Amino acid sequence: MPKSSARNFPTIKEVRTFLVEGVGSGGDYHNVKGGHWLIDSKISTPMSQYEPYRKSRTSWGINVLGSFCVEIEGSDGTKGFATGFGGPPACWLVAEHFERFLLGADPRDTNHLFEQMYRASMFYGRKGLPIAVISVIDLAIWDLLGKIRNEPVYKMIGGATRDRLVFYCTGPEPAAAKSMGFCGGKVPLPYGPGEGVEGMKKNIEFLRNHRESVGPDFPLMVDCYMSLNVPYTIELVKACEDLNINWWEECLSPDDSDGFAQIKRAHPTIKFTTGEHEYSRYGFRKLIEGRYLDILQPDVMWVGGMTELLKVAAMASAYDIPVVPHASGPYSYHFVVSQTNSPFQEYLANSPDGKSVLPVFGDLFTNEPIPTKGYLDVSELDRPGFGLELNPAARLLNAAGILSPTPRKALKSCEEQEVKVDGHA
DSSP states (O other): OOOOOOOOOOOEEEEEEEEEOSSSBSSOTTOOOTTOHHHHSOOOOTTTTSGGGSSOGGGGTTTSSOEEEEEEEETTSOEEEEEEEOHHHHHHHIIIIIHHHHTTOOTTOHHHHHHHHHHHTTTTOSSSHHHHHHHHHHHHHHHHHHHHHTSBHHHHTTOOSOSEEEEEEESSOHHHHHHTTOSOEEEEOOOOGGGHHHHHHHHHHHHHHHHHHHOSSSOEEEEOTTOOOHHHHHHHHHHTGGGOEEEEEOOSOTTOHHHHHHHHHHSTTSOEEEOTTOOHHHHHHHHHHHTOOSEEOOOTTTTTHHHHHHHHHHHHHTTTOOBOOOSOHHHHHHHHHTOTTOOOEEEEOOSTTSOSOOOTTBTSBSOOOOOBTTEEEGGGGOSSBTOOOBOTTOOEEEGGGTOSSOOOOOOOOGGGSOOOBTTBO
């Protein structure tokens, strides 16, 4: 019998980037209108030690980068699309640096493409913006693969592990989360160590009031957004022992892994979580091996994309540490439903007052799935790729015409160019 061969698969033909004009649309969660709870409510941040930067998170630049999008077109005309944060610098990195590894490549080679982009940017990357840019590229590749294969991403990474995805809600009013049917509510801590003893008292009162508003048993979590230190965390957690806080999130700087070990030793029966601002499997390795965290919370739009998140999850599963991604809308939904070690998902309240459910990415897509009564049927994800349809009215600006300076082509090698010295080739 003649040997059968696999069908030819499209290669990557073109890579485009777009900026999102205005606010309230795209992958930068914090690029929203003034007055939104995410930016203009009292929230403790690493900048809270400076009085001028306490009132609004935009005062110190939390939305300075803005959203951007990547579109990857296959040689058959199929297009994959994804959004994230990074704005003009992200578009520039794609065009100037990462595109060279993509053009002509087989999009199925996700591990290879990630490794090339990660290693090539290691001298200036490893964490932060460069990895966030790679993440959005990776998500666009997965979207492309799903559309070429005509199947949802979650079916390509292990398939469904349940019929229904359950959510907790992060927002300013846990009581509203409870009334909307979410399985728990997470609230941002308002005061930091720089606001002294009075700030500590106000934090305790704030959390006590929220516990009373939701009753004794509704899961209540606290997001500290990297703003505390070890002594303050230990004292605050001790003072709130009677409030039955389900977990304390991101209490310390992402770089203080030893500090997380200290607070766990001080409070061994209390749950601590982090990971939102950690990058790549290398960043998560020590967090996992230390076994002083109870839940890991990588953001798929920042950690390295779906390709790297799957590696982080595999590492964590060997230690039975749950992985519950930070926000990221449908990108996270596809991941979570495919993982036995991811019991539920975060919904980041995108309405200005945090009391209603709106699409995480605003009006960028026409059909973004959102939880109803705190859950989402997995069948709603049964569309090719991530299943998101770009809004024809989306306020996208093609970055090719506005990058400044215009990205330069890589210099040719000596063998590729004629070098004339003193009239000789």
